[in-house]
Amino acid sequence: MGDWMTVTDPESKTLPQYTSETKMSPSSLYSQQVLCSSIPLSKNVHSYFSAFCTEENIEQSISYLDQEQLESSRREMIGLQERDRQLQCKNRNLHQLLKNEKDEVQKLQNIIASRATQYNHDMKRKEREYNKLKERLHQLVMNKKDKKIAMEVLNYVGRADGKRGSWRTGKTEARNEDEMYKILLNDYEYRQKQILMENAELKKVLQQMKKEMISLLSPQKQKPRERADDSTGTVISDVEEDAGELSRESIWDLSCETVREQLTNSIRKQWRILKSHVEKLDNQVSKVHLEGFNDEDVISRQDHEQETEKLELEIQQCKEMIKTQQQLLQQQLATACDDDTTSLLRDCYLLEEKERLKEEWSLFKEQKKNFEKERRSFTEAAIRLGLERKAFEEERASWLKQQFLNMTTFDHQNSENVKLFSAFSGSSDRDTPTLHSRSRQKKPHGVPSGSPVCTSKLTKSLPASPSTSDFCQTRSCASEHSSSINVLNITPEETKPNQVGRECTNQKWSMSSRPGSQEGCYSGCSLAYTSSHVEKDDLP
């Protein structure tokens, strides 16, 4: 009690509330809280109320609170006691009522039962009386020679079956019995036949089911590692023996227990196997779900990972899309003052976007035009280069001619030339890409069909600078080398060389295309070019 005193809020006077606990007001909650936390720290709490209760008036205040709260709690207590008393009273009354009702029900049940027995008894009595009356009536009516009871008939008619009526004898009785049993027998036979038929059908179904199960399960037996761990393998062999036995048609006619047992047992076995198999499969599936794809024969890990990556990517995309959609929605919501304006605004947005797109489009177009221009200039340059090269070649040829003419013997020179060529081919390996690119340069000049590839490459590579620079490099390289290559290249052409040399060139060309080509079409293109080049070689 002393503790309580220290914690109670003097202003709200929550003690009654606390004691009653029926009404939970915030203040009472507070007091409870305080109580719980502060019982060990009552001194701390004490200091909170120092305004009301100081060191000096502690006695006074305690007595004051004591009196007040004692009073109120007493009142409360009295009220509660009163209520308790009332409730108890009520409860007693209800108990009494229940008891009364139960008694009533019991009484009524007893009444019903006694009435029922009385009724049955009376009924029996009445029926006996009735029977007596009937008997009496029977005697009176039937025994008296009632002339009226008679049948007037013009003439008796023949029996429906045309037979004469027979006298009643012991024989007829026996015959009737026989006939009755015959009828019953017929009925039972008919039913038995039906049941047999039904059984045969069911057996057939079972057999078929069994066969199907065996065929379904047998492939698994071939996988020894799966089957080795349990004893099912032996069961299957058993079953197969059984199947061999039972598959004979004649067995169906044997409805004896052994066959039935065999069949049912084998089916049961099969079923067990199937069940375990299905369970295993289920387990596998769950395992796969849990641990991922570590089983090889399901899906490879790589595939799975790829798939998951793809899916993750998709999810990412979807998320982004959702985000943008959300943003859009929010925007819409934010701007959605009324429907008209929103639609207008949406239109505005669309228009804006359209405008922007248009701008972008025109920009792109311009760029494209520029690219086109550049491409054209490039091709023109290439053509010019080609022409220049041709002139140069012609010049070189004439120069060589003169040189050759100046040489001492024709034959010696020829062999030397071959040697030189082969030496060049060996050393020119690192130059092949350049050669190749050079061939591209030549294309517009040589084969018009090759040009689109070239241009496309150009346009494509233009925005990304490295290839452009490459190209420039190769171009410069080609122009650098062109003289030396052309020396060798042109040689057979001009001097009508032997076949060996030309084949060699041809080979070299085709080979060169491979290291340089990173795209299929590219290599194909170059190959086409080489062949065309070769053809061109033949022409003059």
Added chain:
Amino acid sequence: MNFSEVFKLSSLLCKFSPDGKYLSPQEPTQSCLGRIRDAPAPQDFRGFHQEPVSGPVGRHQCVLSVLSSQASCVQYRLVVRDANTLQILQLYTCLDQIQHLEWSADSLFILCALYKRGLVQVWSLEQPEWHCKIDEGSAGLVASSWSPDGRHILNTTEFHLRITVWSLCTKSVSYIKYPKACQQGITFTRDGRYLALAERRDCRDYVSIFVCSDWQLLRHFDTDTQDLAGIEWAPNGCVLAVWDSCLEYKVLLYSLDGRLLSAFCAYEWSLGIKSVAWSPSSQFLAIGSYDGKVRILNHVTWKMITEFEHPATVNNPKIVVYKEAEKSPPLGHLAFPPPRAATGPLTSSESKYEIASMPVSLQTLKPATDRANPRIGVGALAFSPDNYFLATRNDSVPNAVWIWDIRKLRLLAVLEQLCTVRAFQWGPQQPRLAICTGGSKVYLWSPAGCVSVQVPGEGDFQVLSLCWHPSGDSLALLSKDHFCLCFLEMEKGVRMAFGQRGDCT
């Protein structure tokens, strides 16, 4: 669909002769009900179907008509008509008002029971001059029926004192004592060999099995029932179903030789069985009970294979609910006050079926449980002749007929009528169900669909009952004091439906 003229009739006594019952006449033509579904209701009478029918199937129709014109002495006449042409073949006059009418199984004789007088009069079709009169005298008469051979008549005296078996072949008379007065106490096997009879002796139930050929008692055994309510042979004649009164749910199955095969009890302490029906194949026994369910037992284990509930709300897209809807007549037709002459066909508005959209809640009756015979439970059930369908009526949903697919053991269709369903009967050759509700319409259901047909004619023809011709080609519609025939012959109906639109019905 053609309708005949309307003829006079009393006591709803109109019966087709059963001859040719076991012939299998026509090929089962697929019902064209679905095709003529939307055809307009009949407007005009198109006369009889005059084509001769091969074979003696349902050759005659026996109709009781009261000729009230002769006032001097009341004559009570029996009219035998050709079932196809409806021409009168014979006219017999009985001594008093006929209360019961029955053809002999060979269609040679007709039995007329005059219960008030305790008299039975028998007429021969072949020899019109032949006659037979049986007088039960002071013992009185409450029931009379043919034995399956058509040569014996079983008369039940008042107070069920005894059953007298009169022979038409010999002078012999047999008596059977202690027959029980109950819902269905006499049943013959389909082949006519045996009679099973419920008996009550010393406050206990018994069943006696007689051989019909010489009325010898074959078996006699007591049944474990409180108060036996009915017995019925399975169509194969080898199993007898015995059920207890509604106070106790109990079905007992006995073999022909009196052995108890099985007993079935679905629940206790509540009202029990209300109706029982065997499937024509003897494979199923359908039991309708007061809890609004049909339970079906199988013939191998005699255990329940399924339970059909009859919920008031149908919510399954697989089930088709046909709702009869009134076609409201054009407003111009309505005059106020309605002219007297036009109170006939004009007031009875046409109706059609609409396929209700799910869920459908059917009109239910709040049963008064404090009264005897409450209108709850399955009160009527019938298997189609091909065993494929079962039609039921739950009495607390009096306007609906449930049709169950027995092959799939599920509800197939529900027909909700505008009025209480009075009677329904399956066509004997095809799964066609004819329904009447006491209105001027007849309703037909087949797996292809259903149709509502207005009975033409002057005045309101209130169809209270109906019965099929054994060939399934025509249907007799009975009202309180008239009857007419409805010809369904399908080939012709189809031809007409496609040839002359609108005329076919």
